[in-house]
Amino acid sequence: MTKVNVTINGQPVEAEAGMTILEAAQLAGIDVPTFCYDPQLFGAGACRICVVEVENARNLPASCVTPIWEGMVINTESEKVVQARKANLSLLLANHPLDCLTCEKSGECKLQDYCYKYGVTESDFVGDVKDFPLEESNPFFERDMNKCILCGKCVQVCHEINGAGAIDYAFRGFASTISPAFGEPVENSPCVFCGMCTDICPVGALTPKLSKFKGRAWEINKVKTICPYCGTGCAIDLHVKGNEVVGASGNREGLANKGHVCVKGHYGWDFIHSPDRLTKPLIKKDGKFEEASWEEALSLVADKFKAAGAEGLAGLSSARCTNEDNYLFQKLLRVMGSNSVDHCARL
Amino acid sequence: MAGLAAAFGSGAMTNSIDEVENADCLLISGSNTTEAHPVIGYRVRKALRNGAKLIVIEPRRIELADYADVFLQIKPGANEAIFNGLLHVIIKEDLYDKEFVAERTEGFEEVKAAVEKYTPEYVAEITGANAEDIVEAARIYAAADKASVLYTMGITQHSSGTNNVLAIANLVMATGNIGRESTGMNPLRGQNNxxxxxxxxxxxxxxxxxxxxxxxxxxxxxxxxxxxxxxxxxxxxxxxxxxxxxxxxxxxxxxxxxxxxxxxxxxxxxxxxxxxxxxxxxxxxxxxxxxxxxxxxxxxxxxxxxxxxxxxxxxxxxxxxxxxxxxxxxxxxxxxxxxxxxxxxxxxxxxxxxxxxxxxxxxxxxxxxxxxxxxxxxxxxxWPCPTEDHPGTKFLHQGKFSRGLGKFHPIEHQPPAESPDENYPFILTTGRNLYHYHTASMTGRSKSIKEFSAEDTLRINPEDAANLGVSDGDMLKVTSRRGEIEVKAEITDTVGKGVVFMTFHFSDSPVNKLTNCAIDPVAKIPELKVSAVKVEKVA
Amino acid sequence: MTAKPKIVVGLGTCGIAAGGREIYNAIEKALTENNIDAELTQTGCIGACENEVLVDIAKPGQPRISYGKVTEEKIGEVVTNHLLHDKIDREFALGKIGEGELSAEYDDLPYFFTDLPFYEKQVRLCLRNCGFINPEKIDEYVERDGYQALKQVITEMKPEEVVEVIKSSGLRGRGGGGFSTGMKWQFTMNAVGDKKYVVCNADEGDPGAFMDRSILEGDPHSVMEGMAIAGYAVGADEGYIYCRAEYPLAVNRLKMAIEQAKEKNFLGDNIFGTDFSFNLKVKEGAGAFVCGEETALLMSIEGKRGMPRPRPPFPANEGLFGKPTCLNNVETFANVPVVILDGPEKFASIGTEGSKGTKVFALTGSINRTGLAEVPMGITLEEVVYDVAGGIIDDGKFKAVQAGGPSGGCIPEDLLHLPIDYDSLTEAGAMMGSGGLVVMGEDTCMVDIARYFLSFTQIESCGKCTPCREGTKRMLEILERIVAGEGKPDDIEKLKTLGEAISATALCGLGQTAPNPVLTTLRYFQEEYEQHIFDKRCVAGICVDLMFYLIDAELCNGCGRCRKACPVSAISGDKKEVHVIDKETCIKCGVCVEKCKQEAISLQS
Amino acid sequence: MKAENDLNYAAIDNIYDTWKSQKGALIPMLQEMQEEFGYLPRTALEYLAKKLHQPISQIYGVCTFYSQFHLKPRGKHIIRVCQGTACHVRGIAKIATALEEELEVPVGDTTEDLLFTYESVACVGCCGLAPVMMIDDVTYGRLNAAAVPDILKKYEGGEGNDS
The missing domain is CATH 3.40.50.740 (Rossmann fold)
Structure with missing residues (x-):
């Protein structure tokens, strides 16, 4: 790998040839704001919030799509850059509802974060604003296109990652929006509700319904685990508030899925808190289940197993449980003398 | 898994999910990948966007069939025949990998003899697929530098499931599509663990x-x-x-x-x-x-x-x-x-x-x-990861199969345990949908999913529906030799004539009351994918 | 075969719009009725739009006589007089072209290209064939050395030599940016790719510009020949001409020209018996100005939304369908055969240090002679406005010239001495653009002009990047309120800040240059903005909201027509008495002005 | 105007077959479809999307991006009023007002009898003749408001000027 030397904010940085300014800055631990950038997606260079000043360049190039060259001198927070970012934020703010008090995204909204960072308290501009009806007709997520800043990542995820291609840019210029064909709600499109668009949306335009009013970004602890459904083994984050799971999203570190998820992994977690959950051992007496203590239940099971004898005992282990569960299960059966342990690998 | 173990010596997906998107050719059979393994389905679609060829062999016109270069719509239970047919064409047209066959495998000659009679015309007769399409599919698969087979229960849940797998293994070995990146034979496992x-x-x-x-x-x-x-x-x-x-x-x-x-x-x-x-x-x-x-x-x-x-x-x-x-x-x-x-x-x-x-x-x-x-x-x-400094194994059988030489197994087509007849004129086949998982004990208790996908339907071909006087949404009684259930009709040409489809997610319409527990003699998997049923409108 | 008299009708879009087809039919009729054996043919635009419909008549051995502004009624007479009686109708005759015998009584007729002031300062390289050849007949192009440059290149030169010739000619892109054509070709030549393309940008979308259309309609082969030469130089075997769908005639003539060139093997496989093969396709645009931007244009050819993508990678490396692509505009390609045939030295001898050759301008606005003019680089704006275009109509006073369309800027009178070249125009805040020059007199409001151009770019913004999508909208809203008399004190500052931010950060050329009309008018005409905002006055008398209607008491005869016509009853007055308009009620619809026979009502600022 | 459900699918097949070998030919296909149907009917687009294996959202995105494409039925004659600089300077606004009065529809709409669709266009490139409007492929230059009703009358008899 050829090395390229650049200077960012006065600091010499040795980066790799072919890297963008943004990547080189990230390498040096320098934070540059972005809306439309995502390392998994084709560089769009659309939002222009990541512009930086490059010595001797005519304009302020977007750092996410501009490659570095030897000797490049970059300033990511110069006066000019800050002014341009403020103007950009001010423009977005002029066309964005300010209901941060109840917006689901508050606390992890990039628009909010950057307005805070650059002290943009209100827009300099008044005029026409978008006026789309809130789309809440599907059970999975809400689409509020008035909050959309048209970064386009949802479109890219839908086409480049999922491949369903349910949504795309529609119309042009100020009238641009993101929409399924013919302005239909998403349930009338090829959308498969993977919800990856909601994960990637930098603002509150796409928010999962199940998590609504369930917790603020800063109250939520994300625990990385593996999706309990099919055999792909997607790494997901469970969003936990207190002792309650309140959401889920793809985890980028997972090597099997790279953060991609499907509808089940994304929206199929709330069975955890279903009122149907078994919370106590049950013993059937006269054809009816009665709650019992662990001691009572396990003693009964142990007695019956002993009575059945090694030949009469069999067990079905589970393709749903962990390795550790399965290991102990077959170990128990085998140490009791029975190899009749199987599971539904074939179903 | 038993079939894979017999052919290669190890029963697992030979390659990795990441490799799917770099294949030149994907052969998908008995797997509705985009619904049952959606995230792997994304990779399949990415491979297609990258220019990969796609062959789909399925009784149903699944979503991926629309993207396929060749779609072979076969009768449920006709899998070994179709794979034998593909191999027949490949051998006949001299498209097989002689070097790989000679160096890495054994038993090729017996298989060559066994597939001799599986001409495209003969296979077309058994499977219902088009003979020209069979030839085309064989050529595409053989021409690819990196071809990967993806399959699931549509291959294994048959009384001849092990043979189906062995028939695929024959095809894979004959073309040398194993032991390298983005090739292989990849059973997509259905459950998380x-x-x-x-x-x-x-x-x-x-x-x-x-x-x-x-x-x-x-x-x-x-x-x-x-x-x-x-x-x-x-x-x-x-x-x-x-x-x-x-x-x-x-x-x-x-x-x-x-x-x-x-x-x-x-x-x-x-x-x-x-x-x-x-x-x-x-x-x-x-x-x-x-x-x-x-x-x-x-x-x-x-x-x-x-x-x-x-x-x-x-x-x-x-x-x-x-x-x-x-x-x-x-x-x-x-x-x-x-x-x-x-x-x-x-x-x-x-x-x-x-x-x-x-x-x-x-x-x-x-x-x-x-x-x-x-x-x-x-x-x-x-895995395999035998030592602490071993990085793990991305794909299996590189250079050498787990069992040494890869073993060809001559396979003969064997009809399903149950065939449609006058009393039970339809073939019922089963599978999953995107929204639910297995017996839906979890997804059925997830609010959004339950709301979106609340009940099952029996997918039935428009012509069959017309013959039965059935309209969309009509309540149907479906009967097999083992039981009966009631379910709403959904008329769709994604299933062929004489075939009906249901998922097994819903306890309101437990399709497995109907299915056949005839099992594969080796792997002991029941023939969930083929049962003869009768369909009637509920008055 | 004895030579026949030849009649040529100018049938470019302008000519057709002015009734050229009817004229053509009328001539045909006159010829038949009078049994005259003459060749009736057509040609493209010669540039003198103001004089459409143009008909040229040439008798063997005589100079060709150009008639302008001919009418359907009179043309038959003109033709018969000329052909049968050698009588030239002075009402329509503009001048003569070429030498030959002519009755002495017409000695005073000016020579078209040398004597007519419109042509005097022109140098016609690109337009060398426009108005002379029938664009639908390839033979006429071939007669004028057509495809000789291509032959020379592919039979005698190596691709590197071609690139070297283009580089040394100093030819720069005529589409806007002014990038060195030779360098562009070199990059594409050096780029690695199993397939390469040549693309011609014929998506001439600037309002007020029609240079490319005229070339495509009048001389399509020159562009195609230039593309084929580029194809040979860069190693491409396929080319696309992306033409706006609003130019149906150009598209048809191109398609016809491609067919004819294929028949002659100037296109197709093994051209001139060499290994070189080159094929051309025409792609019609679908109505999006932004597709004039090169990356958007490529997206559009690929069947996508014409949304620009970031550069690099430049099209020379990753262009159409991801392959190396040499992309130039119509005028640039049309120059290429000239550069090859005349040699780069001769080409480079025209123009200034940094800008070589000529530039075609579409002259419009408040000038006496509108039309298409090809002038040498380095000529001053003053010469173009006064000498070529004949100055402001009705001897009005010059105020500004808008150069470069919506991406360009307004240049004031004190910069009229500027030589026309890429660098000095950019310096002045305008740009060469594709070559639109709109001349404006005193009655033009500069705020309104800025608003007009911005409304254009705002509508045409693709919507991809934030600064252009949101920023042009807000600038337009500010301008709209200024012309409506609702401007706020800090609006000028806001326009400047926002304009500069958009220029610095927008994704593509369209966005980066969109604020230019505003920024240049602010630079040179800030006082007009201030008058609108602070004094609520529009000196040009354009911004209706800042004006009021007034009835001249001297002229009003109290007829009452205006009172009756007023939709809001803002006019009062007794019969036969002077009427008055109530400024508060008046909605400034102007109906009263039209109704008044005394011409007593006028707008006042 | 044909009802959407009895669309001429064979025409779409033909258009598709003409262009399918050319890469990225969506736009010419749409242009020819619009030529065929007068506009782009939803069912036709959905049918084409299937043939192309292209997401319908993308095709819709293309249709709504280019001003040439129309998703609603169009009038028999298309009137395009030029919004070019020269026309602006030379008083196109009055022509537009006259048209609106005559047609009784605003810019962008189609008259009730489906005879005219009234639009504005960026610049038709005939600035020397400003102010200009086009009806179908015919350009009318050096216009004044008074001439508008007479021009429209030419089309009302159903003849139109096909020159």
Whole structure:
């Protein structure tokens, strides 16, 4: 790998040839704001919030799509850059509802974060604003296109990652929006509700319904685990508030899925808190289940197993449980003398 | 898995998910990938956008069939015939990889002779596919530099399931599409830890890591480690267990996290078996259809409430991390098993899931190099990983098959156990939909999903529907030799004439009351994909 | 074969719009009725739009006589007089072209290209064939050395030599940016690719610009020949001409020309018996100005939304369908055969240090002679406005010239001495653009002009990048309120800040240059903005909201027509008495002005 | 105007077959479809999307991006009023007002009898003749408001000027 030397904010940085300014800055631990950038997606260079000043360049190039060259001198927070970012934020703010008090995204909204960072308290501009009806007709997520800043990542995820291609840019210029064909709600499109668009949306335009009013970004602890459904083994984050799971999203570190998820992994977690959950051992007496203590239940099971004898005992282990569960299960059966342990690998 | 083991010596997905998108050609059969394995489906579509060719062999016109270069719509149960047919064309047109066949395999000549009669015309007659399309598909597959086969239960859930797999293996070996990146033969595993359950020896014939219970060395090793003298006779399979229950030889059954009363074939038959048992204990998170039959129900906690590991379809061992404390008095399965073991007089003292994992790795060569620490640092490891400095194995059979030489098996087409007749004129085949999972005990209790996908339908071809006078949404009675259910009609040309389709997710319309428990003689998998049924409109 | 008289009708879009087809039919009729054996043919635009419909008549051995502004009624007479009686109708005759015998009584007729002031300062390289050849007949192009440059290149030169010739000619892109054509070709030549393309940008979308259309309609082969030469130089075997769909005639003539060139093997496989093969396709645009931006244009050819993508990678490396692509505009390609045939030295001898050759301008606005003019680089704006275009109509006073369309800027009178070249125009805040020059007199409001151009770019913004999508909208809103008399004190500052931010950060050329009309008018005419905002006055008398209607008491005869016509009853007055308009009620619809026979009502500022 | 459900699918097949070998030919296909149907009917687009294996959202995105494409039925004659600089300077606004009065529809709409669709266009490139409007492929230059009703009358008899 050829090395390229650049200077960012006065600091010499040795980066790799072919890297963008943004990547080189990230390498040096320098934070540059972005809306439309995502390392998994084709560089769009659309939002222009990541512009930086490059010595001797005519304009302020977007750092996410501009490659570095030897000797490049970059300033990511110069006066000019800050002014341009403020103007950009001010423009977005002029066309964005300010209901941060109840917006689901508050606390992890990039628009909010950057307005805070650059002290943009209100827009300099008044005029026409978008006026789309809130789309809440599907059970999975809400689409509020008035909050959309048209970064386009949802479109890219839908086409480049999922491949369903349910949504795309529609119309042009100020009238641009993101929409399924013919302005239909998403349930009338090829959308498969993977919800990856909601994960990637930098603002509150796409928010999962199940998590609504369930917790603020800063109250939520994300625990990385593996999706309990099919055999792909997607790494997901469970969003936990207190002792309650309140959401889920793809985890980028997972090597099997790279953060991609499907509808089940994304929206199929709330069975955890279903009122149907078994919370106590049950013993059937006269054809009816009665709650019992662990001691009572396990003693009964142990007695019956002993009575059945090694030949009469069999067990079905589970393709749903962990390795550790399965290991102990077959170990128990085998140490009791029975190899009749199987599971539904074939179903 | 048995078929794969016979051909290559190892029963697992040979390659990795990541490699799918770089294949030149994907042959997908018996897998509705975009619905049953959506995230892998994304990779398939990416491969297509990258220019890969696609061959789909399916009884139903699944979504991917629309993107296929060749779509062979076959009758359910005609799989070996079609693969024999493809191989016939490849041999006839001299498109096979002679070097690979000579150096890496054995038994080719017998297979060559066996497929001689499977001309495209003959295969077309058996399968219902178009002869020219068969030739075209064979050429595309043979021409690819990197061709990968993806399949699932549509191949294996047949009375000839093992033969189906072997027929595919013949095709793969003849073209040298194995042991290299983005090639291979890839059974997509259906459940989050089905690979792990197999790896852990939750099978009647093997200990962990596929160490046979009939191997004295293995028995000795495990006996020593576990401090007891172990049984060296193979145990009973699921089907045999319930058969034993029915005839009284099996008295007590312990079911952990399974719901056979929805997922198994021929439920009425199964119900009789469960009723006969002396004692049934079910350990689960919900009072499932199966748990209803139990004498004792033990409350387990969900994946969110425990630590442990899952193994995915590409043999990747990954960490499951506890997110919340157990709900109510429920406990992690391993905790329950340990408590029960101690009640039974053993002295087990695992302080954590990790303690168990350490014991697993000490007894399992293919897991020997794996530890929780490594799993966390390396985002999972693909077995085999024999040593601590081994990076894991991305794809199998590089340079050499697990069994040495790859073995060709001559396969003859064998019709399904049940064929449609005057009384039961339709072939019923089953599968999953995108929104639900398995018996829907979890997805059926997830609000959004339940709301979006609340009930099942019987997919029926427009022509058949017209003949029966059935309109969309009509309530139908579907009857097989084993039972009957009621379900709404959905008229669609994605199923061929004479074929009907349902999922097995819904307890309101438990399709497995209808299915056939005829099993594959080797793998003991029931023929869930083909049953003869009668369809009537409910007055 | 004895030579026949030849009649040529100018049938470019302008000519057709002015009734050229009817004229053509009328001539045909006159010829038949009078049994005259003459060749009736057509040609493209010669540039003198103001004089459409143009008909040229040439008798063998006589100079060709150009008639302008001919009418359907009179043309038959003109033709018969000329052909049968050697009588030239002075009402329509503009001048003569070429030498030959002519009655002495017409000695005073000016020579078209040398004597007519419109042509005097022109140098016609690109337009060398426009108005002379029938664009639908390839033979006429071939007669004028057509495809000789291509032959020379592919039979005698190596691709590197071609690139070297283009480089040394100093030819720069005529589409806007002014990038060195030779360098562009070199990059594409050096780029690695199993397939390469040549693309011609014929998506001439600037309002007020019609140079490319005229070339495509009048001389399509020159562009195609230039593309084929580029194809040979860069190693491409396929080319696309992306033409706006609003130019149906150009598209048809191109398609016809491609067919004819294929028949002659100037296109197709093994051209001139060499290994070189080159094929051309025409792609019609679908109505999006932004597709004039090169990356958007490529997206559009690929069948996508014409949304620009970031550069690099430049099209020379990753262009159409991801392959190396040499992309130039119509005028640039049309120059190429000239550069090859005349040699780069001769080409480079025209123009200034940094800008070589000529530039075609579309002259419009408040000038006496509108039309298409090809002038040498380095000529001053003053010469173009006064000498070529004949100054402001009705001897009005010059105020500004808008150069470069919506991406360009307004240049004031004190910069009229500027030589026309890429660098000095950019310096002045305008740009060469594709060559639109709109001349404005005193009655033009500069705020309104800025608003007009911005409303254009705002509508045409693709919507991809934030600064252009949101920023042009807000600038337009500010300008709209200024012309409506609702401007706020800090609006000028806001326009400047926002304009500069958009220029610095927008994704593509369209966005980066969109604020230019505003920024240049602010630079040179800030006082007009201030008058609008602070004094609520529009000196040009354009911004209706800042004006009021007034009835001249001297002229009003009290007829009452205006009172009756007023939709809001803002006019009062007794019969036969002077009427008055109530300024508060008046909605400034102007109906009263039209109704008044005394011409007593006028707008006042 | 044909009802959408009895669309001429064979015409779409033909258009598709003409262009399918050319890469990225969506736009010419749409242009020919619009030529065929007068506008782009939804069912036709959905049918084409299937043939192309292209997401319908993308095709819709293209249709709504280019001003040439119309998703609603169009009038028999298309009137395009030039919004070019020269026309602006030379008083196109009055022509537009006259048209609106005559047609009784605003810019962008189609008259009730489906005879005219009234639009504005960026610049038709005949600035020397400003102010200009086009009806179908015919350009009318050096216009004044008074001439508008007479021009429209030419089309009302159903003849139109096809020159």
């Amino acid at each position: 089905v690979q792990g359950a197999c790896d852990m020896g939750a099978l009647p014939v093997v200990f962990t890591g596929y160490q046979p219970v009939v191997d004295p060395a293995a028995v000795e090793k495990f006996s020593k480690a576990w401090g007891v003298s172990l049984n060296d006779k193979p145990g009973l399979t699921v089907t045999e267990i319930f058969k034993g229950a029915k005839d009284g030889t099996v008295k007590a059954v312990y079911i952990m996290g399974e719901n056979p009363m929805i997922s198994d074939a021929d439920l009425n038959h199964l119900e009789e078996s469960l009723d006969k048992l002396d004692f049934l204990v079910v350990q689960d998170i919900f009072l499932t259809e199966t748990a209803q039959y139990a004498d004792v129900v033990l409350p387990a906690c969900t994946f969110a409430e425990k630590d442990g590991t899952f193994v995915n379809t590409e043999r990747r061992v990954q960490m499951v991390n506890k997110a919340i404390d157990s709900i109510g008095e429920s406990k992690a399965d391993w905790e329950i098993i340990m408590a029960l073991a101690n009640k039974l007089g053993f002295d087990w003292n695992y302080g954590s899931a990790e303690d168990i994992f350490k014991e697993i790795t000490s007894l399992t060569p293919s897991y020997a190099g794996i530890s929780y620490q490594r799993l966390e640092e390396e985002e999972g490891i693909q």
